Amino acid sequence: MLAPAIVKQVEVRLDKLLEMCSAVDAVVVATLDGHLCAMKQREKSYSLERLATMGSTLMSLGDTITAELAMGTCDNIISENRNGVVAFMHINDDLVLVSLTTSKNSLGMLLGYSRSCAQDVAKMV
Amino acid sequence: MAHFKITTKALNKNDDVLFKSMLQIVNAQLTAEWSFHDDAEIILVDMEEREGQQFWQQQQAQRVLIAYAREKPAEATWFLPRPIRVKPLIQTLNALAAAQQFLPTAAASSTTTPATTPSISSIPSTPAIKTASPVVSTASLSQDAFDPEQSLIGLLKQAVAKQQAMCFQIAAATPLFFSAKRQQCLTAQLQLNTLAATPTHLYNVSQEQIQCEPIAETAVIKAIAEQGGQFYPLAAIIWLTALSASKGRLIVGHLLQQPVKLKHWPNLAVLPHQPHHIRLAAFMTRNSATLATVAEKTQVSIAQVVDFFNACQLEQLVEHTEQAALLNKNNVSDAKRSLFRGILKRLLQ
Amino acid sequence: MSEIKIVFTGSMGAGKTTAIAAISEIPVISTDVRATDADVLQRKETTTVAMDYGELTLEDGQKLRLYGTPGQQRFEYMWKILARGALGLVILIDNSGSDPIGELVRYIDNFREFINETSAVIGISHMDTNPEPDLQSYYSYLQERGIELPVLPVDARSSDSVVMLIQALLAMLEFG
Ligand SMILES: Nc1nc2c(ncn2[C@@H]2O[C@H](COP(=O)(O)OP(=O)(O)OP(=O)(O)O)[C@@H](O)[C@H]2O)c(=O)[nH]1
Numbered sequence: 001m002l003a004p005a006i007v008k009q010v011e012v013r014l015d016k017l018l019e020m021c022s023a024v025d026a027v028v029v030a031t032l033d034g035h036l037c038a039m040k041q042r043e044k045s046y047s048l049e050r051l052a053t054m055g056s057t058l059m060s061l062g063d064t065i066t067a068e069l070a071m072g073t074c075d076n077i078i079s080e081n082r083n084g085v086v087a088f089m090h091i092n093d094d095l096v097l098v099s100l101t102t103s104k105n106s107l108g109m110l111l112g113y114s115r116s117c118a119q120d121v122a123k124m125v
Numbered sequence: 126m127a128h129f130k131i132t133t134k135a136l137n138k139n140d141d142v143l144f145k146s147m148l149q150i151v152n153a154q155l156t157a158e159w160s161f162h163d164d165a166e167i168i169l170v171d172m173e174e175r176e177g178q179q180f181w182q183q184q185q186a187q188r189v190l191i192a193y194a195r196e197k198p199a200e201a202t203w204f205l206p207r208p209i210r211v212k213p214l215i216q217t218l219n220a221l222a223a224a225q226q227f228l229p230t231a232a233a234s235s236t237t238t239p240a241t242t243p244s245i246s247s248i249p250s251t252p253a254i255k256t257a258s259p260v261v262s263t264a265s266l267s268q269d270a271f272d273p274e275q276s277l278i279g280l281l282k283q284a285v286a287k288q289q290a291m292c293f294q295i296a297a298a299t300p301l302f303f304s305a306k307r308q309q310c311l312t313a314q315l316q317l318n319t320l321a322a323t324p325t326h327l328y329n330v331s332q333e334q335i336q337c338e339p340i341a342e343t344a345v346i347k348a349i350a351e352q353g354g355q356f357y358p359l360a361a362i363i364w365l366t367a368l369s370a371s372k373g374r375l376i377v378g379h380l381l382q383q384p385v386k387l388k389h390w391p392n393l394a395v396l397p398h399q400p401h402h403i404r405l406a407a408f409m410t411r412n413s414a415t416l417a418t419v420a421e422k423t424q425v426s427i428a429q430v431v432d433f434f435n436a437c438q439l440e441q442l443v444e445h446t447e448q449a450a451l452l453n454k455n456n457v458s459d460a461k462r463s464l465f466r467g468i469l470k471r472l473l474q
Numbered sequence: 475m476s477e478i479k480i481v482f483t484g485s486m487g488a489g490k491t492t493a494i495a496a497i498s499e500i501p502v503i504s505t506d507v508r509a510t511d512a513d514v515l516q517r518k519e520t521t522t523v524a525m526d527y528g529e530l531t532l533e534d535g536q537k538l539r540l541y542g543t544p545g546q547q548r549f550e551y552m553w554k555i556l557a558r559g560a561l562g563l564v565i566l567i568d569n570s571g572s573d574p575i576g577e578l579v580r581y582i583d584n585f586r587e588f589i590n591e592t593s594a595v596i597g598i599s600h601m602d603t604n605p606e607p608d609l610q611s612y613y614s615y616l617q618e619r620g621i622e623l624p625v626l627p628v629d630a631r632s633s634d635s636v637v638m639l640i641q642a643l644l645a646m647l648e649f650g
């Protein structure tokens with residue numbers, strides 16, 4: 001788990017993500033074994049603890065699949081849905097970032113901003 | 126001399142002819158008289174044929190089935206390796222005859238079983254609780270009852286009471302040691318399957334046949350260091366002895382027609398067992414039934430049901446109930462049953 | 475007919491992943507990752523976050539599929555997904571945990587409907603290092619609740635021991 005001081009830093013970076021990209025509605029950083037480390041959302045509309053755990057499940061399934069196919073580690077998993085998009089990506093070997101948008105047409109923005117956020121977080125931890 | 130009749134099921138023509146002629150050839154070397162009869166209750170079943178397997182699965186309580194195959198199927202008590210050879214044939218038939226003599230069944234001819242002797246084999250193969258015959262009700266009180274005190278169990282109890290380390294042995298077979306200090310037994314590895322195929326051994330003979338010598342605790346450790354072996358809880362040896370020495374006779378003080386249930390599963394991680402014991406445990410922990418019903422529902426022979434019941438009784442697992450209460454288990458289709466068999470077969474490979 | 479699958483569930487560290495690996499004929503597909511919880515790390519390095527998957531081929535070519543669930547409560551949503559359509563359930567409980575009987579109750583309650591429709595067998599692991607609570611304590615607890623399931627000691631590292639549990643499960647499905 002992350003030290004409190006680092007969690008603060010990470011939270012600041014997540015705030016910045018919401019600021020920079022208006023399409024992102026919520027973002028979570030979780031350990032690969034399903035613990036929530038940091039989260040931010042525009043309105044209190046999601047149970048982000050559960051999202052953190054499910055994110056770890058999905059990410060590790062992604063890793064299992066890409067390992068099976070010898071495609072290296074899994075960079076992102078994208079879930080496109082009727083009412084929005086969810087993206088799951090590795091920050092490093094131990095952390096996952098899950099971000100989501102309710103606007104269906106913002107997949108590109110969601111992925112781009114989330115990826116650079118993940119890279120910054122990787123440098124902090 | 127006892128007389129047994131035997132027949133075959135699902136054997137191909139060559140094997141069938143071979144078996145009949147071999148039976149005649151070996152007859153002089155058999156401890157009982159054996160003859161071939163189409164309607165015999167002792168049946169050699171070819172387990173490598175579909176017909177044989179199906180027949181095996183519908184096995185009825187009063188029949189004694191001998192599996193004929195290259196490898197011994199896990200569910201078989203009696204086994205004759207393929208192809209038929211003189212020596213294994215003699216061994217199998219003699220072992221079977223020895224076991225049958227303790228348990229006069231329909232398989233043995235009536236000359237060895239006086240019609241008046243009540244025996245558990247007089248239970249009809251599909252008994253209904255309400256129609257249990259009066260003969261059955263007196264069975265447990267007959268001289269045919271199994272008295273654990275007359276087996277190795279009695280000797281072990283004495284050793285425990287006296288707090289004395291002992292060595293038990295018959296003939297030149299591997300001895301069993303009892304350590305009073307550890308309250309455990311020590312012997313070479315026990316294989317129930319092997320024991321079941323051996324006519325006489327320490328665990329199925331009566332007390333008088335067992336040599337029993339007090340020894341020093343240190344001698345126990347020394348003997349095992351020299352001969353190899355492992356510790357067994359006392360309960361495991363008592364359990365094994367009950368299974369082996371009962372020979373289909375109900376334990377003293379019990380009535381056959383009384384419905385029974387098990388309080389919970391025997392600890393099969395420690396107690397030696399065979400696949401049919403697992404079936405019996407599953408059925409008897411969920412249903413309250415007479416032993417005849419248990420045999421019918423689980424397709425295990427009544428003799429084996431009785432042996433298992435006796436062992437459970439000594440483990441204090443048995444609960445007597447006023448009335449039989451059977452769960453209605455009709456939802457298991459034939460397809461599922463055969464799937465379960467398939468899985469079991471794969472697991473036990 | 476149900477899918478030919480058996481599901482291993484039960485407490486964290488009880489040996490679900492180990493048990494499936496002990497009997498599967500294919501390399502187990504595992505989703506174990508490095509654990510961060512202190513109570514997990516005391517016992518082992520990794521924990522399952524999605525599922526384990528192993529296979530056995532039956533004589534007629536059909537596959538028996540073996541699924542393991544994550545043990546930790548926060549992955550509970552995976553339990554139902556994995557159990558759907560299974561023949562039966564193997565519940566493994568780690569006897570060295572702080573409240574193993576409580577854990578068992580939790581799993582039985584969670585899977586109650588599934589167990590009523592199919593069946594289950596309970597394997598208690600780590601009894602070699604932690605003999606207490608003994609089997610009788612488990613049975614007493616279950617009997618109070620009117621539950622008649624087999625409780626057997628298991629060492630998840632031994633295939634014989636795991637096979638014994640599945641044998642008991644099959645017997646329960648057919649005769650119990
Ligand atoms: N001493 C002992 N160790 C055991 C026994 N059974 C399993 N183990 C060990 O306990 C550990 C079990 O770990 P896993 O198989 O990962 O447990 P799991 O149930 O999959 O755990 P989660 O996926 O975290 O829920 C392994 O290190 C096994 O070697 C046992 O009976 N005795």
Ligand SMILES: [Mg+2]
Binds near residue numbers: 490491506542544545
């Ligand atoms: Mg696991």
